[in-house]
Amino acid sequence: EAQVTQNPRYLITVTGKKLTVTCSQNMNHEYMSWYRQDPGLGLRQIYYSMNVEVTDKGDVPEGYKVSRKEKRNFPLILESPSPNQTSLYFCASSFLGLAGRNTGELFFGEGSRLTVL
Amino acid sequence: GESVGLHLPTLSVQEGDNSIINCAYSNSASDYFIWYKQESGKGPQFIIDIRSNMDKRQGQRVTVLLNKTVKHLSLQIAATQPGDSAVYFCAEAATGGFKTIFGAGTRLFVKA
Numbered sequence: 001e002a003q004v005t006q007n008p009r010y011l012i013t014v015t016g017k018k019l020t021v022t023c024s025q026n027m028n029h030e031y032m033s034w035y036r037q038d039p040g041l042g043l044r045q046i047y048y049s050m051n052v053e054v055t056d057k058g059d060v061p062e063g064y065k066v067s068r069k070e071k072r073n074f075p076l077i078l079e080s081p082s083p084n085q086t087s088l089y090f091c092a093s094s095f096l097g098l099a100g101r102n103t104g105e106l107f108f109g110e111g112s113r114l115t116v117l
Numbered sequence: 118g119e120s121v122g123l124h125l126p127t128l129s130v131q132e133g134d135n136s137i138i139n140c141a142y143s144n145s146a147s148d149y150f151i152w153y154k155q156e157s158g159k160g161p162q163f164i165i166d167i168r169s170n171m172d173k174r175q176g177q178r179v180t181v182l183l184n185k186t187v188k189h190l191s192l193q194i195a196a197t198q199p200g201d202s203a204v205y206f207c208a209e210a211a212t213g214g215f216k217t218i219f220g221a222g223t224r225l226f227v228k229a
Contacts, residue, residue, distance in 0.1 A: 108160030
């Protein structure tokens, strides 16, 4: 079954304790991205990756890191989490269309709800 | 800056009626628009898309209309069913094609 898998689905942590949210897709997609979803703000892009070893900042990258060492995996790293990073996080992936453009048809994971105390 | 927004945060319709969800976008350079549906506890799912060289596209029970003159996008759901209850997001593929920008979402309630 084609899917994007995120782990953990739920996490409560404390300020400053490093954590990693994993994301894996089995569709051989080139493009992967992380979003955070907050009430009234929709989904805001944190980081994205066009391919292995190619990553770039989205609209809200502060406090986050990512890596893309393998095509299928795109972990999100919070080196020193703070309460304002309490949010619902989504990983998404897609094929790249003509001229390397993101087609926009994103496949999303089920989400990871993170609470930072 | 670029933004995609929705006119109404909540829409309530009677089962069997048609639903219309509206969206405004501000980036004239966007050439690809998408509607996503997010059910409770799940990630968004693709519903239908439209490119800027079209003004209408139909799917199964859904139609997307694009008015580039006023930068307006709408999603029409025919014969709305309880299973259509969800949050609906419009999105635009940003210039350069490396980003998808989402609106804040509209919650659709379907009354039985």
